Amino acid sequence: MKTTLMLAAAALATGGLQAQETTLRVVSAFSENTQYVKTLEGFIGKVNNAGKGVVHLNFIGGPKAMPPFEVGNAVRTGVVDLALTTGAFYTNIMPEADALKLTQLPATELRKNGGHDLINKIWNEKANMVYLARITDYSPFHLYLTKKIDKPDLAGLKIRITPVYRDFFQALGATVVQTAPGEVYTALDRGVVDGYGWPIHGIFDLNWQEKTKYRVDPGFYNAEVSIVVNLDKWKGLTAQQRDLLNREAMALEAHNDFWKKYNEDEVRRQKEAGIQVITFDAAAAKQYYDKAYEVGWASIIKASPQYGPQMRKLFSR
Numbered sequence: 001m002k003t004t005l006m007l008a009a010a011a012l013a014t015g016g017l018q019a020q021e022t023t024l025r026v027v028s029a030f031s032e033n034t035q036y037v038k039t040l041e042g043f044i045g046k047v048n049n050a051g052k053g054v055v056h057l058n059f060i061g062g063p064k065a066m067p068p069f070e071v072g073n074a075v076r077t078g079v080v081d082l083a084l085t086t087g088a089f090y091t092n093i094m095p096e097a098d099a100l101k102l103t104q105l106p107a108t109e110l111r112k113n114g115g116h117d118l119i120n121k122i123w124n125e126k127a128n129m130v131y132l133a134r135i136t137d138y139s140p141f142h143l144y145l146t147k148k149i150d151k152p153d154l155a156g157l158k159i160r161i162t163p164v165y166r167d168f169f170q171a172l173g174a175t176v177v178q179t180a181p182g183e184v185y186t187a188l189d190r191g192v193v194d195g196y197g198w199p200i201h202g203i204f205d206l207n208w209q210e211k212t213k214y215r216v217d218p219g220f221y222n223a224e225v226s227i228v229v230n231l232d233k234w235k236g237l238t239a240q241q242r243d244l245l246n247r248e249a250m251a252l253e254a255h256n257d258f259w260k261k262y263n264e265d266e267v268r269r270q271k272e273a274g275i276q277v278i279t280f281d282a283a284a285a286k287q288y289y290d291k292a293y294e295v296g297w298a299s300i301i302k303a304s305p306q307y308g309p310q311m312r313k314l315f316s317r
Contacts, residue, residue, distance in 0.1 A: 140219025
C-alpha cells in the first residue's frame with residue numbers, strides 16, 4: 001500500500017512538471033543549410049537540454065514552412081512563438097527594424113550602453129515582439145556583381161535587394177529588384193539581375209558563387225540576424241522560463257566573435273572560387289562607405305523621427 005502511494009505521488013509530481021513545461025513553436029526565415037540555422041539549432045539544443053520540464057523549443061522549419069517575408073508578422077500575431085529572422089524582412093511592420101543594419105557596436109556592447117533596451121522598447125511597442133538575441137556580428141554587407149564596375153556608380157545595373165540596401169543602391173543609380181533569397185540563383189542565371197547585396201558570408205550556402213564574378217570592397221553596414229519572440233507569449237512565460245531563455249541568449253551573443261574567423265574563411269573561399277575583388281581609390285572608397293550610412297540613417301530618421309535619432313546615438317561608434 002505504501003509503495004502504491006509513493007508511486008502515485010511520484011506520478012503526480014512528474015505530471016505536475018510536465019504540465020508546467022511550455023513548448024514554443026520556432027521558424028526560421030533562412031534555409032536549414034545556412035550557418036544561421038546551424039547556430040539556431042545549437043541554441044535550441046542548449047535550451048531544450050537545460051529546460052527539460054520547463055520550456056521546450058520545437059523547430060518547425062525554414063522557408064519551406066513559411067515564406068521569409070511572412071515570418072515577422074507571424075511572430076507579431078502569434079502564429080509562431082519564436083523566430084530567427086532579420087529586421088530587413090519585416091520593415092513592413094515597423095520601419096525601425098531597418099536600423100539594425102546600422103549598428104557599429106556588437107550585441108554585447110549594446111546590452112551595456114542601453115541599445116538593447118531601446119530596441120526592446122520599440123519592438124514591444126510597435127511589433128508585439130521581444131528582441132531576444134542577435135546571433136551575428138562583425139559581418140559587413142557587400143555588393144556582388146556579374147559585371148565589372150570601376151567606380152561607385154550602378155547606373156544601368158539591375159541589383160537584387162532587400163530593404164537593407166534598397167536606398168543605398170538606388171542612391172548609386174541602380175534599378176532594384178526585391179526577391180526572396182531562394183529566387184536569386186535563377187535571377188542571376190537568367191540575367192534578370194546583374195548582382196545582389198549580401199553579407200561577406202553565406203553565398204556558398206545558396207550556391208550563388210557559381211553565378212558571381214565580382215565582390216565590391218569595402219563592405220558596409222553589419223549583417224543582423226536575430227531571435228525574436230511574440231510579446232504575448234513572452235509575458236505568459238514564468239520567470240524561470242524567461243530567465244532560461246535570456247541566459248542562453250546572452251551566452252549566444254557572447255560567442256559572436258565566431259563570425260570573425262568564419263568570415264576570413266569565407267573571403268578565402270570566394271577567392272578560390274574565382275570571385276574577383278573590385279576596389280576603388282581611397283577617396284572613392286570613403287565616399288562609397290560614408291554614403292551608405294548617410295543614406296541609411298536619413299531614411300530611418302525620416303521614417304521614425306521619434307526613435308531614429310536615439311538609435312543612431314546608441315548604435316554608432
